[in-house]
Amino acid sequence: MKPAICLVTYDRGQPPDAILAEVVRRLTGSAVRVGGLLQSDDGTAAPGATLFLQDIGSGRRVRIFEERGPAARGCRLASYGLAEAAAWLDAAIETRPEVVFVNRFGREEAAGRGLLSGIATAVVAGLPLVVPLDRTLLTAWDGFAGDVGARLPPNPDGIEAWCRARTVASTFVSGCEEALEGVKGDAPARGA
Template structure:
């Protein structure tokens, strides 16, 4: 069982919804979940949405997108807001049972964003789950160096991965099971 897992979904925002539901389920099961989940808010008369992330388990919701104006084509990510989230997650990492990062995105592909927090979690023995899209697959593969696996986009698959990781790393320790 690999310490890092990714999930990809075909529909826009589907991975965000899946990771959010999984985070809620893990928290309800008593696990200490750290990280972020993304919440998109559709905007009227626009193809773009507002991107917000919630710092888990009960932290603030931060707007990570910038309103660049109609017709703009640049990256809408607000790097300062993302770094605020990174620091909040890093501060809560110690003692976590699971790290969820909404997406291994452009910032992580470039060596910034949550990349260091993800590496630290693995070093601490904390499993890491992240969303991944095709644009960043190659960068993620270089980052993970064979220590990650892609999971089917279902709650059951995510639960099975985490349950298997918990059994492997602490087979005799009491644990919360997430499987149905």
């Protein structure tokens, strides 16, 4: 079975964080079980803004950028924050939500680190997965997963429709599996 992955492709400098938060709000508002992580900033819109990851299920937030002062250069990613969020993602996947959101397939994931393990775990578990992807990292994604997944623009209606189609399909398949389990015990033995 082909993995159900929705890649939300965006241009650098135009992250889809607010759009994904809106989709999650719509889905949870209609009783769809959503898990995973959303990303947000500190609301300043300034260069070097502080970034946070939020666990969708609990609302917990963790800072993923270090505060190093205005003269600091280089990567500001706070590995301790990313590690904490990775544990939240793993816990969310264990609850088998109807849809999993991962805040990004970014440079850390392209290098085989970050939340890559959680992404792989969700795919192996057969959970529908929504992952934003900066277009500059498409080659890295293809190296990880091949040409797998629907590639959608950051449009809330399109992403929501993709999610709803997967939740309906998964509910249908689960119902069929349960019905078949009930029938198996009633079937006459072969040759009887």
